[in-house]
Amino acid sequence: MDVITAIETRRATRSLAPTEITDDLVRDLASHAGLAPSCSNSQPWRFVFVFDPAKLEALKPVFSRGNQWCHAASLVVAVFSRKEDDGVIRDREYFQFDTGLAVAFLILRATELGLIAHPIAGYNPEKVREVLSIPVDYQVITLVNIGMPAAEINPTLSPEKLEAERERPERLPLERFAFMNHYGG
Numbered sequence: 791m792d793v794i795t796a797i798e799t800r801r802a803t804r805s806l807a808p809t810e811i812t813d814d815l816v817r818d819l820a821s822h823a824g825l826a827p828s829c830s831n832s833q834p835w836r837f838v839f840v841f842d843p844a845k846l847e848a849l850k851p852v853f854s855r856g857n858q859w860c861h862a863a864s865l866v867v868a869v870f871s872r873k874e875d876d877g878v879i880r881d882r883e884y885f886q887f888d889t890g891l892a893v894a895f896l897i898l899r900a901t902e903l904g905l906i907a908h909p910i911a912g913y914n915p916e917k918v919r920e921v922l923s924i925p926v927d928y929q930v931i932t933l934v935n936i937g938m939p940a941a942e943i944n945p946t947l948s949p950e951k952l953e954a955e956r957e958r959p960e961r962l963p964l965e966r967f968a969f970m971n972h973y974g975g
Contacts (some may be wrong), residue, residue: 806937829877854912
């Protein structure tokens with residue numbers, strides 16, 4: 791699969807089927823995420839790859855009520871970083887941007903492997919830190935839920951999420967976010 795195909799086929803669906811998670815798969819995803827660019831090559835991203843069944847069970851309470859579908863993930867990747875680990879140029883802090891680039895690389899590699907990799911914001915960061923022993927000075931930026939695409943739609947989804955599961959949500963037209971030579975129409 792080429793990059794264009796991975797970008798065009800990537801979907802953050804919520805109906806996940808189980809898949810075997812191996813050390814080799816984790817190394818593959820981590821090594822490709824680690825190839826992302828970063829300010830001054832700082833590489834501020836940190837990941838905890840969770841696939842042990844007992845640890846996945848311990849993570850269930852961290853998810854918000856609307857994210858119960860995450861309980862079906864075979865792998866949850868906790869993504870975290872801190873300002874001190876990346877470039878700060880005047881008032882510009884790059885750690886979140888650079889970590890986002892690494893997550894994008896991870897997601898595209900997972901897509902290439904036929905997996906769904908769905909990042910979320912609906913979780914309790916303090917509980918994530920506690921369950922995974924992440925130091926308090928790190929910001930938990932996202933949890934990426936990974937599994938195989940399921941044949942059946944997850945029954946816990948709201949009507950709005952059910953619709954997004956069936957068809958890719960509409961994307962903004964280019965004119966709304968891409969401008970030529972200056973901002974505005």
